[in-house]
Amino acid sequence: DTGVSQDPRHKITKRGQNVTFRCDPISEHNRLYWYRQTLGQGPEFLTYFQNEAQLEKSRLLSDRFSAERPKGSFSTLEIQRTEQGDSAMYLCASSSRQDHSYEQYFGPGTRLTVT
């Protein structure tokens, strides 16, 4: 397994357009997370899934954002009617259910630029 992958790596879109990002976690990991990171700041939690269930959503995730993980494997994050403030790196991470480890494996991210 080559780790967490994300597609696309870069996306440039015009304000008002919809965009969708994909994340493929490590195959045996049942937890999947989405974060957003802006320049100079740490990643901000957006949402996470355990298998196909979306268990937590941050207040940052406005109604323009939606995430799915239909079969408990890959996940998509869609942003509708993009705004310039949505420009950021969108990171996906996965982890397996272990007793103590808090180790999350991150993908390379999708950098979104809204013009």
Add this chain to the structure above:
Amino acid sequence: LAKTTQPISMDSYEGQEVNITCSHNNIATNDYITWYQQFPSQGPRFIIQGYKTKVTNEVASLFIPADRKSSTLSLPRVSLSDTAVYYCLVGTHLDNAGKSTFGDGTTLTVKP
């Protein structure tokens, strides 16, 4: 959720030992302390995790005093490639999942 405080930046020279301290005064009984490293344009990478006392792996050591209100990440003999942002997190995998915040991290710059 426990909030963490780290220095914004640190400078070091190749071959030196670097210690980055993180304060987490409100750490809960079940919380673990985890450190991540992030290079530009990459996702964070797990470095080390601990609950109390000392943990060591092939890349770093983590020192946690008895009161657990702080922790220190120790990087032995740093090289230029250790230049990165280092994040301290506290939380539990089971209860908080990804909800613990990364904060703004410590930018370590290693100079030749």
